[in-house]
Amino acid sequence: ILAADWLEGFEPPTFADDPADSGTTTSISYDFWSGYDQFAVAWNYDAASRTYLRNTAGSAQIDLNNQEQVAAKTVVVLLTDEKGPIDELKHMLYRTTGTGEALIFSNGNFESVTWSKKTREDELRFIAKGGKEYAFARGPIWISVLDRTNKVTY
Secondary structure, eight states, X not given: OOHHHHHTTOOOOEEEOOOSSOOSOOEEEEOSSTTOXXXXXXXXXXXXXXXXXXXXXXXXXXXXXXXXXXXXXXXXEEEEOEEOOOSTTOOOEEOOSEEEEEEEEXXXXXXXXXXXXXXXXXXXXXEOTTSOBOEEESSOEEEEEEETTSOEEO
16 A cells, blocks of 8 residues: 555544643543553643653553653543453454544543544544534544443543
8 A cells, every 4th residue: 555545535633732721630540441450541641741641550651662651642532332352362342433422631621522433444533512623732642442331530
């Protein structure tokens, strides 16, 4: 596949400049599965860098490429249907087509949006209240996919 073929019809997400002030949503936490605390996630907002810093199992998650704590400008929690385990290794399947709820955290702010993806090969879209596409902050975006019944604390 040539790059031009991959880009044909591609519509990038919408981006916006950072707001003047940070919001008050400074921590996010969730478990993927009950009883598997080694996968528990917490994000803590760092106002100086205007990023969320990731912790896993109670410790800073370090990027092995640069030895720095994993950071994201925007954290998305996509809520959907989980199926499984589907094999002896306890792999799970997640529905990523159709629509559902997503929680977006950026610049200390929180917004509940609707995600949509028509087919497996379509782009994932996030629609804010009022029907407009969500405008992401410029920078790294981290998307976690969780079962819609999981509890997200923020």
